[in-house]
Amino acid sequence: MQSAVPDLQQNFFQLFELPEHFRQDSARLDQQYHALQTQVHPDKFSHLAEPERRLSMQWATRVNEGYQILRSPIARARYLLALRGVDTQEETNTAMPMDFLMAQMEWREAIEDARQSGDIGALDKLDARLKHETRTLQDLLAVKIDDEQGYAAAAEAVRKLKFLEKLAEEIASAFDEIDG
Numbered sequence: 001m002q003s004a005v006p007d008l009q010q011n012f013f014q015l016f017e018l019p020e021h022f023r024q025d026s027a028r029l030d031q032q033y034h035a036l037q038t039q040v041h042p043d044k045f046s047h048l049a050e051p052e053r054r055l056s057m058q059w060a061t062r063v064n065e066g067y068q069i070l071r072s073p074i075a076r077a078r079y080l081l082a083l084r085g086v087d088t089q090e091e092t093n094t095a096m097p098m099d100f101l102m103a104q105m106e107w108r109e110a111i112e113d114a115r116q117s118g119d120i121g122a123l124d125k126l127d128a129r130l131k132h133e134t135r136t137l138q139d140l141l142a143v144k145i146d147d148e149q150g151y152a153a154a155a156e157a158v159r160k161l162k163f164l165e166k167l168a169e170e171i172a173s174a175f176d177e178i179d180g
Contacts, residue, residue: 011083012066022077022145024070033067073138074161077145077154086151088158100160107167115174123178127171134164 013020016032038044040059045052069075078088096104107126114122137157144154 012070012079015063015066016070018070020080020083022073022080022142024076026071029067029070033063036063073141074158074165077141077158077161080145081151081155081158084151086155088155090159090162093159096156096160096163100163104163104167108170111167111170111174115177118178120175120178123171123174127168127175130164130167130171134161134168137161137164 011020016029016036018024018029018032037060040056040063042053042056042060045056048056069079081088107130110122110126113119114126137160141154141157141161144150144157
């Protein structure tokens with residue numbers, strides 16, 4: 001492969017030439033992604049020997065993986081925290097503040113009520129509220145990671161976002177069930 005191909009040891013922010021921050025310019029990320037894809041796409045190397053083709057496939061895979069991680073707020077937060085040596089402990093630390101757990105139970109009950117009654121309007125309201133809650137936590141992540149280096153609080157926010165992701169899936173499933 002050509003020397004213009006980036007170094008395999010770079011983290012995804014370095015690969016995409018972006019600052020190591022939670023706050024990202026999505027248009028710049030998209031622009032960098034397309035530029036990298038043009039540079040490393042396997043079709044560009046189809047005429048070369050097997051080792052070069054394999055390397056281009058590895059690069060294309062790495063670029064795709066990096067793009068998926070950097071464009072997803074929760075994945076980007078996990079990745080940033082991992083770069084700083086912080087484990088979000090999503091699988092091992094399910095302890096949450098009682099008010100957050102109570103809110104989760106209320107959300108699930110409201111989703112189930114809307115599902116059973118076929119109330120699309122109620123699901124729309126729940127979905128809008130959930131999006132607002134998600135944005136609020138993402139804003140908190142930006143402050144905790146980028147401004148304060150409050151990584152423990154950021155890890156808790158990531159764990160909370162994981163709960164909200166599951167609620168979003170439940171809402172989507174309820175929409176599908178009602179529409180189906």
